[in-house]
Amino acid sequence: MAKRIEASNVSSYYGSFKAIDSISMTVEPKTITALIGPSGCGKSTFLRSINRMHEVLPNARIEGSLTIDDQNIYDPDVDVTAVRRLIGMVFQRPNPFPTMSIYENVVAGLKLNGVKKKSLLDDAAEQSLKAANLWNEVKDRLSRPGAGLSGGQQQRLCIARTIAVEPQVVLMDEPCSALDPISTLAIEDLMFKLKDRFTIIIVTHNMQQAARVSDKTGFFSIDKTGDPGRLIEYDDTQKIFSNPTEKKTEDYITGRFG
Amino acid sequence: MGDYPSRSENAVTGDPGVAPRHTRAAGTGVSPSSYDEPPIGGGGALPRKKSFSMESGFRGLSVAAGAMVLVIIVAIAVFLISKAIPALGANTENFLTYTRWFPNESNPAFGIAALAFGTVLTSIIALIVAVPISLGIALFLSHYAPKSLATPLGFTIDLLAAVPSVVFGLWGRDVFQQPVNDFSVWLNKYFSWIPIFGGEGPFGQSIMLGGLVLAIMVLPIVTSLSREVFQQTPGMNEEAALALGATRWEMIRIAVIPYGRPGVIAAVMLGLGRALGETIALALTLGLVFNISFNIIEIGGNSVAANIATTFGEANETGRGALIASGLVLFAITLVVNMAARAIIYRRREFRDSAA
Ligand SMILES: Nc1ncnc2c1ncn2[C@@H]1O[C@H](COP(=O)(O)OP(=O)(O)OP(=O)(O)O)[C@@H](O)[C@H]1O
Ligand SMILES: [Mg+2]
Numbered sequence: 001m002a003k004r005i006e007a008s009n010v011s012s013y014y015g016s017f018k019a020i021d022s023i024s025m026t027v028e029p030k031t032i033t034a035l036i037g038p039s040g041c042g043k044s045t046f047l048r049s050i051n052r053m054h055e056v057l058p059n060a061r062i063e064g065s066l067t068i069d070d071q072n073i074y075d076p077d078v079d080v081t082a083v084r085r086l087i088g089m090v091f092q093r094p095n096p097f098p099t100m101s102i103y104e105n106v107v108a109g110l111k112l113n114g115v116k117k118k119s120l121l122d123d124a125a126e127q128s129l130k131a132a133n134l135w136n137e138v139k140d141r142l143s144r145p146g147a148g149l150s151g152g153q154q155q156r157l158c159i160a161r162t163i164a165v166e167p168q169v170v171l172m173d174e175p176c177s178a179l180d181p182i183s184t185l186a187i188e189d190l191m192f193k194l195k196d197r198f199t200i201i202i203v204t205h206n207m208q209q210a211a212r213v214s215d216k217t218g219f220f221s222i223d224k225t226g227d228p229g230r231l232i233e234y235d236d237t238q239k240i241f242s243n244p245t246e247k248k249t250e251d252y253i254t255g256r257f258g
Numbered sequence: 259m260g261d262y263p264s265r266s267e268n269a270v271t272g273d274p275g276v277a278p279r280h281t282r283a284a285g286t287g288v289s290p291s292s293y294d295e296p297p298i299g300g301g302g303a304l305p306r307k308k309s310f311s312m313e314s315g316f317r318g319l320s321v322a323a324g325a326m327v328l329v330i331i332v333a334i335a336v337f338l339i340s341k342a343i344p345a346l347g348a349n350t351e352n353f354l355t356y357t358r359w360f361p362n363e364s365n366p367a368f369g370i371a372a373l374a375f376g377t378v379l380t381s382i383i384a385l386i387v388a389v390p391i392s393l394g395i396a397l398f399l400s401h402y403a404p405k406s407l408a409t410p411l412g413f414t415i416d417l418l419a420a421v422p423s424v425v426f427g428l429w430g431r432d433v434f435q436q437p438v439n440d441f442s443v444w445l446n447k448y449f450s451w452i453p454i455f456g457g458e459g460p461f462g463q464s465i466m467l468g469g470l471v472l473a474i475m476v477l478p479i480v481t482s483l484s485r486e487v488f489q490q491t492p493g494m495n496e497e498a499a500l501a502l503g504a505t506r507w508e509m510i511r512i513a514v515i516p517y518g519r520p521g522v523i524a525a526v527m528l529g530l531g532r533a534l535g536e537t538i539a540l541a542l543t544l545g546l547v548f549n550i551s552f553n554i555i556e557i558g559g560n561s562v563a564a565n566i567a568t569t570f571g572e573a574n575e576t577g578r579g580a581l582i583a584s585g586l587v588l589f590a591i592t593l594v595v596n597m598a599a600r601a602i603i604y605r606r607r608e609f610r611d612s613a614a
Binding site for chain 1: 492494495497498499500501502503504505508512513516517519
């Protein structure tokens with residue numbers, strides 16, 4: 001159920017502004033990859049380029065190639081909604097649909113796929129909520145508004161909603177930045193659990209988190225504001241955090257970065 | 259996990275957020291009007307509350323304003339009811355079920371039935387026609403049209419709302435009537451088996467003409483309010499839908515429309531309010547006939563407000579009382595509609611409140 005993502009020379013633009021420059025990296029199936037780097041260096045932009053959410057913004061475009069198991073994600077003949085189903089995304093701020101109940105939130109993606117049978121939806125909702133470590137907390141109030149949960153619960157609800165459609169890859173953009181340490185740990189545990197089924201790419205500003213959860217780490221940086229972000233170093237997490245090749249990486253990790 | 263303070267957003271907002279709180283002297287938070295008092299740390303007594311301040315003055319002002327609204331409303335109600343009661347007492351027919359209107363005779367006979375029927379039917383037709391078109395335009399402007407097109411188009415529609423209703427009435431009577439007449443003949447030819455399109459004619463100043471003119475008048479209100487509501491859909495919910503693999507229309511269906519629903523209902527109710535109360539445009543486009551008929555294309559139709567406008571001039575004392583009574587009925591209809599709308603909005607309030 002997990003697939004390999006391969007980026008080669010990906011550059012993404014907002015209008016004429018180049019936000020990232022020639023990013024190349026390969027993400028193996030069933031691994032967790034962490035993307036770290038200072039604010040504004042293009043981590044989110046790169047992540048959103050992977051599931052074609054980048055092009056939702058007006059005038060946004062990308063160059064280079066991105067493939068999932070050797071299929072070109074940006075092939076003009078490819079159905080972009082299918083790409084997004086294959087590559088799910090969890091956002092920085094929990095964003096459950098405010099008008100929907102907990103249950104409706106989880107099955108929203110399945111309903112989009114045309115699943116109508118109640119028993120199938122019920123099963124999927126239970127499975128996904130269990131996988132997201134949320135089932136026990138919400139099983140008695142599935143028909144209550146999803147937005148009435150705590151922030152951490154909402155984020156796990158969003159994760160449940162994302163994995164309910166059985167994607168191959170899950171992108172997470174700072175999924176814990178709005179959460180308390182306990183909820184953060186809950187989501188990190190969850191990532192370990194999900195690693196058996198999905199390829200996970202996570203953006204984080206939390207160095208310890210990157211070191212704890214990821215197999216590989218990519219360090220992005222910019223030289224100065226206005227310059228495009230670059231991938232400075234991409235290697236095993238172990239290596240990045242103990243013995244990075246690049247001086248810039250070491251400076252950033254040890255906190256000597258501006 | 260000492261990671262949170264190191265997050266860049268926190269680092270930026272944290273410091274300036276703390277500083278002003280410390281620079282402000284401790285005692286000044288007690289009352290907004292006491293900034294010139296010595297601070298608490300000076301060792302003196304606690305600052306005293308001022309006997310008169312902007313605070314209490316403003317409170318008195320707003321209480322008075324609120325009370326005045328109530329007094330005015332009660333006064334109007336008392337006046338209207340006191341005028342209506344003698345006329346209703348002199349009525350020789352049942353006011354609620356009689357269809358005709360002869361309040362100025364020596365034996366006054368008048369009833370609201372045909373008028374209320376015409377008011378409601380023209381408004382329903384107006385909404386059936388206007389609401390789908392308005393929502394379509396609103397969604398197009400908020401989610402499909404490029405900005406360069408949406409801005410002038412939205413402006414044009416807002417302009418339409420500013421056209422006085424007498425202009426719509428004259429236009430409906432002198433320009434729009436002919437095409438509606440032709441359309442009525444066509445409908446009658448092929449669909450006369452549906453009762454509302456039956457009859458022998460003549461066609462022209464019909465419920466349909468009035469309803470369509472009302473539809474055009476209601477359209478700008480419903481459109482611009484719905485558009486505003488749709489635009490307020492949180493971007494992160496739209497992105498959530500897209501990231502789940504929704505097409506643009508699916509995104510609108512699961513994120514935009516449910517989010518905007520209470521606002522759209524409110525917009526429709528405002529439109530309905532305008533339609534129910536519309537006077538001059540209907541007085542110019544309806545047949546002003548006092549009977550109840552579901553045929554919407556034959557000459558006919560009337561409405562409470564149009565009747566007031568057209569017959570007030572030659573009304574005597576009882577006649578004016580009768581018209582005032584009909585106005586009270588219109589008020590009751592509007593009230594019921596509004597309460598129904600509130601009930602609908604209220605039902606899913608739980609979902610809205612927790613979303614904030
Ligand atoms: N919608 C947009 N329109 C124009 N420029 C944008 C837009 N979003 C981001 N950018 C720019 O692109 C660059 C990269 O932004 P991006 O959000 O990818 O950074 P990031 O690494 O995710 O930062 P952070 O850690 O703060 O989330 C920045 O210079 C930013 O100003
Ligand atoms: Mg980001």
